[in-house]
Amino acid sequence: MIRPRQVWRMLHIQRVLLKHGLDELVSATHLFRPVAWLRRIPGLGISKAARARPMGVRIREAMVELGPIFVKFGQALSTRRDLLPREIADELAKLQDRVPPFPAEETHRQLAAAYKRPLEELFARFDDEPLAAASIAQVHTACLPDGREAIVKVLRPGVRAQIRRDVDVLHALAGLAERYWSEARRLRPREVVREFDNTLMNELDLMREAANAAQLRRNFEGSPLLYVPEVYWDWCRPGVLVMERIHGINIGQTARLHEAGIDMRRLAANGVEIFFTQVFRHNFFHADMHPGNIFVNPENPAQPQYIAVDFGIVGSLSASDQQYLAESFLAFFKRDYQRVARLHVESGWLAPGTRIDEVESAFRTVCEPIFNKPLKDISFGQFLVRLFTVARQFEMEVQPQLILLEKTLLNVEGLGRELYPDLDLWETAQPILEEWMRERVSGRAIVERLREQLPEVGETIQELPQALHAILQRAAAGKLQVEVKHPGLEPLRAELRAGRRQRWRSSAGGALLIGGVLWLGLQTTPPAAGWALLIAGLALFLLSRPGSSS
Known part of the structure; x- marks a missing residue:
């Protein structure tokens, strides 16, 4: 059941959308239509000043006012410039590291509470002006007593309560969906929201983020593909993360990358290789790869190295999911749609009685148009939408454990599209997967x-x-076998014999x-x-x- 405070939160969401002149979003959202009369209440309607501002600005400001979950949604949207008007994508990109910061006094208060010591004893220098501010935390630069340059990441005040409030609303809506929506059994909204909930709660523990960074750093130790900054463990706390400060060009600054002479084709291909290496070779992947978290080391323009930051969201797969995904990707690359269909049935993602030939035909219809084209001519987002249409046709259940992977793959494609639109994602990934399968x-x-x-x-x-x-002993005592005549037990006997x-x-x-x-x-x-x-x-x-x- 939806509790009164959750109803109030949904009303508040609508009020903020109306305040920023986004009444078209309210009208398009079925859940909010019954309370559309709010716009007629004085003070809650749409002001002319709001309508005068660009749409992208209104959407960005509304997301900031609504809180961390909406900011993260805007960050994810900003990586898909192929799916959004450019002016909206440019505004949403500001959500990656330019959310309004909280005051320095609050930063000092939180650091004092975390360390129980004066700030002057902890750092040789601490810069009050934040280097970046995002949905869950903001980052300051500092210098450690031994002279090492560092960044200090501090959680936003009250962010845990804000996220808990909105996730509770999502849980309630998922419960209603499972109760009244015919598609809910296949899409499993409760499990999807539970996965989202776990991911967000993990992101609020900065000691966990530090551990994620340390693991990723070990995985890519000495690699020319990716550099992960060092964690300064003695300064880390659950609400404070201190790491090595890195210097590079933000991957969203394509003009600066071109000025530095970066080989954009190699940079885009390296991004794809990093993704597939993390997923299949290491089984530990950075799952928040929006441009605000990725930088480029320009020291070797012909072989550019990525630098990653912000390790709050990482993912991994079970061995069986890894195997089925790798085989499915390779079967797609080879256009072996029968193999793809069989893998989906064998993995349990489709019902055992599903006709292989029908699934094969459906996958062929979806996939054939996308092959032998450069990345600029392929929208992976549209491709996924068409795959979900096939999934609905065969009642394929959503796999919540794969949601992070899908989100990361969409981010990788969005980055690749910006860096080098002619890159063929499939051609780049195929040899990586084939080598992994050979090694297996x-x-x-x-x-x-x-x-x-x-x-x-x-x-x-x-x-x-x-x-x-x-x-x-049981045989000698005559107790080895007990014969019970009942036709309904025969399947059980067969299963026991097989066991x-x-x-x-x-x-x-x-x-x-x-x-x-x-x-x-x-x-x-x-x-x-x-x-x-x-x-x-x-x-x-x-x-x-x-x-x-x-």
């Missing part, structure tokens, strides 16, 4: 995964004698794998016998997976 099935990778699984397999093998002893076969295969596969590893590790001759044991064990392991043929 290489002998070294298989042996490494076996080495990681040895403790678990060894424990299973140790339990085998005890299990066999128990079975023999027994899978457990036997898993145990036998484990024993063979251990034997093979030991054979090769002890350099026993002939080595071919060791590889034969490994391959046989791996085959049994694959057969023991759920869904494998019996």
